[in-house]
Amino acid sequence: MIPSSPVVVGIAVAVALLALFVLARRLRGPSADARESKRAHDAAQERDPPVEIGETYEFGVTELTDHHSGEEVAVGKVEGFVLFTEDIPGGLEPGDVIRAKVLSFNEGRTSADATFVGRA
Numbered sequence: 001m002i003p004s005s006p007v008v009v010g011i012a013v014a015v016a017l018l019a020l021f022v023l024a025r026r027l028r029g030p031s032a033d034a035r036e037s038k039r040a041h042d043a044a045q046e047r048d049p050p051v052e053i054g055e056t057y058e059f060g061v062t063e064l065t066d067h068h069s070g071e072e073v074a075v076g077k078v079e080g081f082v083l084f085t086e087d088i089p090g091g092l093e094p095g096d097v098i099r100a101k102v103l104s105f106n107e108g109r110t111s112a113d114a115t116f117v118g119r120a
Helices: 006-028 032-046
Strands: 056-066 072-078 081-086 097-105 111-119
Touching: 056 081, 072 097, 081 097
Parallel strands: 081 111
Antiparallel strands: 056 072, 056 097, 072 081, 097 111
16 A cells, blocks of 8 residues: 555655756756866866976965875965975965975876975
């Protein structure tokens, strides 16, 4: 026997509507923002990096994060190009402006590793 309690019917309808919503979102595809982000990412991969190995650049720290090396690094951008800066001093915070020397490019030359030179 199929339960016909209003609560059970309501839950079944809610689950069915949720499933339809998820299906509709998948069929519709990515949003305009997601498409623009993908386009910008693809364009960035095709351009030459705006930084050079051995050169020092000044930029604002956008975030502090754990790098694949296991240590905390400062993340910032030079002309939209991401730099991961290691050997940062304690007390550094997002929004601080620093100088860093580029050490190497990461695979695909879409970002680079740098070392902290000083605060700007």
